[in-house]
Each structure stands twice: as structure tokens, then as C-alpha cells.
Amino acid sequence: MGRDGWSNLHTRGGVVNPSFINVPSDDLLGTLRTIGQAVAGRGGSFEEGVQGREVFVDICPPNRQSRVRVFTTITCGAGNVRACGDDAIRFVVGRVFEDDRGKVRFQPLAKSRKMLRTAPTKLSPEERVEVFLKRLTTNLRTAYGEALKHPTCPACGSIMGLRTPKAGQSWTAFYGCCAYPDCRSTSRSTLK
Ligand SMILES: [Zn+2]
Numbered sequence: 001m002g003r004d005g006w007s008n009l010h011t012r013g014g015v016v017n018p019s020f021i022n023v024p025s026d027d028l029l030g031t032l033r034t035i036g037q038a039v040a041g042r043g044g045s046f047e048e049g050v051q052g053r054e055v056f057v058d059i060c061p062p063n064r065q066s067r068v069r070v071f072t073t074i075t076c077g078a079g080n081v082r083a084c085g086d087d088a089i090r091f092v093v094g095r096v097f098e099d100d101r102g103k104v105r106f107q108p109l110a111k112s113r114k115m116l117r118t119a120p121t122k123l124s125p126e127e128r129v130e131v132f133l134k135r136l137t138t139n140l141r142t143a144y145g146e147a148l149k150h151p152t153c154p155a156c157g158s159i160m161g162l163r164t165p166k167a168g169q170s171w172t173a174f175y176g177c178c179a180y181p182d183c184r185s186t187s188r189s190t191l192k
Contacts, residue, residue, distance in 0.1 A: 065159035
């Protein structure tokens, strides 16, 4: 996936948003690979691919069923204007599994976190990239920490997903087995 065929766009209604930062795709992915390897640590692994019109990078902790998938929009073709919401980078804690037909699927285990591809306009271009990459690192480390907190189901050994209430709902967050409804095990052990 070379720099030639892919470009990042930072537009709202066709007008460039000045706070969006232009990080070349190779630099962005290169940074994620670097951070990812540092975060995954010894025994961890690192995978990447394309899902829809987004590329993703998976950072997989060693000996865990959970992983962090980082989605970033890289639009193919310079004439292709995207909404500015697509210029967010998403961090999703999830798991990869084979479905009944043997197809490999990604299942989110918690709500995603999102980071806009922006940096303060008053800084120099170099400083903007630096500030942006620092935020990227912080967000990735946070998501990675969350991935490590997902417990393994004591009943069946599957990874458990984080269920969080919507505004106005009176129940509190808990981990539920991802084999639901076959397994109805829940846990709050690793929640603060
Ligand atoms: Zn279970």
C-alpha cells in the first residue's frame, strides 16, 4: 500500500478544515506499527489489513483473546471527498474468531474510542505532527490497557465483553461472556 495510491483528506463539505493534520499514510501506519510493537511487547503480535474503506492495524497482546484494532480512514483517489467524521481514528477492543462458515470475523468487545485527526493550528507543521503522534500513542496505550482488563470467562474460557449502560439506565457496567446466549456468565472482577 504505497503513498501514491492513497491520500488522506480532511474536508467538511469539500472545504479543508484547517485544524486537520495531514499525516502521510505511510507515516501514520509506520508510527502505529512502531507503537504497536512496543505496546504488544515480547510475544505479542501485530497484524494489519483492510476492512471496507478503512485500513486497520491490530495490536495483539501475548496470550490473550482480546486485541486493539485501530481503524484509520485512508481514502483511495484524491477526488473522493469524505465527511470530516471519517477523519477520526478509531480504537476498538475486540476479538477475532471463526464463524460457523469458517470465516474470520472481528467482534468488538467494548465501545470504541475515537480521536479526530487534528492538531492546533498555531504550531509549526513539525510540532503539529509531534503533538498528534503523542495523542495517538496515549490513546493506543489506554485502549491496550483496556484490552488487558477483559477477563476470561470462568465457565467456558471465552473472552468477556464490556457491557455499559446508556444514559438514563440504572444498571452498572459489567463483563459478559462473548459466548452469550450459550454462556450467561458475567463478571465485575476487573472493573474499578
Ligand atoms: Zn462463558
